[in-house]
Amino acid sequence: MTDITMIRAAAARLAGHARRTPLLSSPFLDEIAGRRVFVKPECLQHTGSFKYRGARAAVSALDEGTRARGVIAFSSGNHAQGVALAARQFGVPSVIIMPADAPRMKIDNTRALGAEVVLYDRATEDRDAIGAALSSERGLTLIKPYDEPEVIAGQGSVGLEIAEDAAAMGITRADVLVCCGGGGLTSGIALALEAEGPGLRARPCEPEEFDDVTRSLASGQVMRNARTSGSLCDAIVTPQPGNITFPILRRLCGPGLVVSEDEALHAVALAFARLKLVAEPGGAVALAAALFRRDEIEGDAVFVTISGGNVDADVFQSALTRFA
C-alpha cells in the first residue's frame, strides 16, 4: 500500500521529469473567495494534467525486464497521454485501449506521444477482454488510472510540493481542495499532507450528480454514481471511489465539496481572466468550490488544484461566452 516512503521515492524518481508546478494567486480571486487562494496548476504539467506524475511513477517503478515488454492502459483521456509519454521516455511500447468514439484530438494526441492506440466499440466489444488478450500475448503490464499504489504515490508528489510551499509561506492550517474522480490524486495528496503538512486537510471536490466520493465519505461506505457519462467534467467522472483509494480518503479527508457544472464553467472563465490558465471543467471544480462554497471552507487561506487543462476549444469558448 502507498505510504509516505513510497511517495517520497516516487517524487525522487519524478525529479527532473515531472514539472515542479508553482503556486499561483490573484487578488481578484481572493476577494471572491473571502480568503487567500493558492492555485496549484497541474494543467501546466506535461501532457496537460497531473496524470503524467502517476503514470511515470508507475512505469519507472517496474523492473527493467517487465518494463521492456511494455505497458497497457484503458483510458479515453488524460491517463492515456500520461502513460504514453512515460513509456516513450523509457523507450518502451505502450498500448492504450480507447473507445472508438473518444474525442479525435485525444486519440491523435495519444498516438502522437508514441502509443499504439487500439479502438473498441463500446456497444459491441469488451475492452477488458481485448486488453487481457493483448497483455498475455505481449507480456504488457497494466497501469491502472488510480487504484494502483505506485500511481497514487506519484500523484502524492503534488501534496509534497503543496506542503513544502505552505510551510515556506508559514501556512500551517488550511483546506486543500482536490478535483476528485477515482481518488488517486486526492488520496496521494492526503497521504503526503498527513506526513508533511498535518495541519493541511485534503478535501475532494466533485461535480453535481457525480459526487460519489462526497456521498461515500458522508455515509462511510462506497456509493456509486447513477450514471458515468454526460458530464462536461468528464475528466474526473468515475463509477465509484477506488477500492484502494477509498479507505485512504475515509481516514484522512475532510468532507467533500460539490459544485454545479455552471460553477465549474464559471471557474474556467475566472482561471482564464485572473490566472491566465487553461483549465478543463473537471479540472476547475476545486477552484469553483473555493470561490462558490466559501462558507463550507475553513481558515484564511485555501489551496486549490487545477488538475488538468485538456479542454476542447468549443467547450472553453462557451465558458468564456457565458462567464467572462
Place this chain on the structure above:
Amino acid sequence: MTDITMIRAAAARLAGHARRTPLLSSPFLDEIAGRRVFVKPECLQHTGSFKYRGARAAVSALDEGTRARGVIAFSSGNHAQGVALAARQFGVPSVIIMPADAPRMKIDNTRALGAEVVLYDRATEDRDAIGAALSSERGLTLIKPYDEPEVIAGQGSVGLEIAEDAAAMGITRADVLVCCGGGGLTSGIALALEAEGPGLRARPCEPEEFDDVTRSLASGQVMRNARTSGSLCDAIVTPQPGNITFPILRRLCGPGLVVSEDEALHAVALAFARLKLVAEPGGAVALAAALFRRDEIEGDAVFVTISGGNVDADVFQSALTRFA
C-alpha cells in the same frame, strides 16, 4: 544606465515578490518549430505580464521619502497594472493616466489594484500636461514604461532566470525571442544574457506594420512606425524604440523577427492547446516567430517569452475559432 549590477540588484529586490516563472515546453510545439522550444510564461506573472517586474523594481528603488509621496504612470494596459500593484504593496499612492477609451476591463482592474485612475480624452486633452500638473502638485514620481534604467533592470531579471535555466539544461548557444514594444524587456534580457549567458542571443519579435525595432536594427538608426494603433498586438506597439533601450538593443541583439497578426493569433491558439496558457496576441509574437520563422532562427533549441496574457475574451475566442 542599466548594467548587470543593477539587474542583479533589481532581481534581489524582486525575490519573493515577482514570480519565478518556469520554462514550459511541448513536443507538439517542438515538432512545428523543428527544434526544442522553451517558453517563459510571463503571462503567469503578477498582473498578467512581465511589466510588474520593472514596475516593482522601479518603485522599490526610490528612496523612502520620495516613494511615500506616490508614483504616476501613463498607460492603457499592462504597465498600469504593474505600477498599481507595486505601489499598493508599498502602501503608497499611485495615479495612472489612461485614455478614456481604454478597455473598461483594464480601467477597472487598475482601479481594483488600488490606483487612482485619471481618464483623459485623447482628442482634446494633453496627457503630459495633466500628468505634469498632478506630479508637481503632489510630488509624484513618474514611472516610465521602458525608457527608465530601473525598469529595464527589473525586466532584466527575466534574462537572469533564462540564463540560469539554460545553464542547468546544458544549453550554451541559442536564440532568445522576446516580444518587443519599446524595448524594455528585450534590452533588459539582452544585458542579463551578455553577462550570464553569453552564448544566448536576444532577438526582438514584432508584428507586421509595427516593426520599428526590427527596421531600426537593420538600418542602424531609430525608425518610427507609420501608425501606433489598430493592432491586435496593442500591448507591444510603441511609436519607436526607446532612447535608452535602442543603443542596448543595437549593441547586443540579433536581427528582429516579424510575424503577421494571423500568425500571432495562431500562436495564441497553440499556446491554449499545447501549453494551457492564455497569451495575448502581442505576448504571442515571439512564440509565433519560433513556430513560423524557423529558417530565420539558429540552433537546436530556442527560448521564447510570452510577455503577457491580458486579452479580452472575444479576441481570445476568435483566435480559437480560427486556429484551434
